[in-house]
Amino acid sequence: MSKCGQCIIKSFNAFHTLTIDELDTISDHKTSLTIKKGENLMTEGHAINGLYCIKQGKCKLTKLNTNGKEQIIKFVKGGDILGHRSILSEEPVGLTVTALEEMKVCFIPKGDIMQTINQNTAFSLQLMKNISNQLNHANDSISQMAQKPVKDRLAETLLKLEEIFGLDKDGNIDIILTREEIANTIGTATESAIRLLSNFKKEKIISLQGKHIKLLDRSTLRNISEGY
Incomplete structure (x- = not known):
């Protein structure tokens, strides 16, 4: 020991x-x-x-x-x-x-x-x-x-996850979470979390490979998290 x-x-x-x-x-x-x-x-x-x-x-x-x-x-x-x-x-x-x-x-x-x-x-x-x-x-x-819309909460959560856990060798946030766990973090239904993640991907703010998430546009995420 x-x-x-x-x-x-x-x-x-x-x-x-x-x-x-x-x-x-x-x-x-x-x-x-x-x-x-x-x-x-x-x-x-x-x-x-x-x-x-x-x-x-x-x-x-x-x-x-x-x-x-x-x-x-x-x-x-x-x-x-x-x-x-x-x-x-x-x-x-x-x-x-x-x-x-x-x-x-x-x-x-x-x-x-x-x-x-x-x-x-x-x-x-x-x-x-x-x-x-x-x-x-x-x-x-x-x-x-209590105060932030769910989209803002998701943006802030993704930034915080990267801050806490850093990046893996491929540049993804170095933690694997299910869509349900992401939903439970931001206080919404799983279907809503899936839809918001898909929208972020379409807007090229993040990329998704299975459960791996990579932040592509941190500036936009910060703006969303702050309500802009």
Whole structure:
């Protein structure tokens, strides 16, 4: 099992604030997990007793609306941590986390996290900053869903997906999503998402090869996302 102090992933999250001794303690107690595509890492309404550090892979964070339909709230990739808000508030998990591809994850028990919080102020502040950023993201998502037309939401989502995941070797957004998942991200019916993607393709704003999406005209997408 690799040591946390030697893991490059720590530089992308709150663990970069820890001392070598603190990282060694976490390394001794962590559990390495492999989560297969389609499996849940966390489930809405369930309690957890630790946090997860995403070492490799991509996942979606979802919530069921009042009609029982999945709403995708956020996408997460390697370097992110999950579960800290729940263990700090001592409340059940508010979102379901599902792997979009095979993931390598480290689980760190709550006791080690709470001990580190009590001992390391920088770590505590970094976790609070992370939670604050998540709340700001949630507020932005609510505002977007309430105020923007679905076409604008799709344009903004495509730009954000490229920003989060980057490009593959062929210049496509480096994440594979079904049309239903895209629809669940922008809050519309699958048929509507398919039609809008087709229109973007006809207008040469994007290209589509199966589930692969390539952005061809980012300037136009930005204008659409801003309501122009």
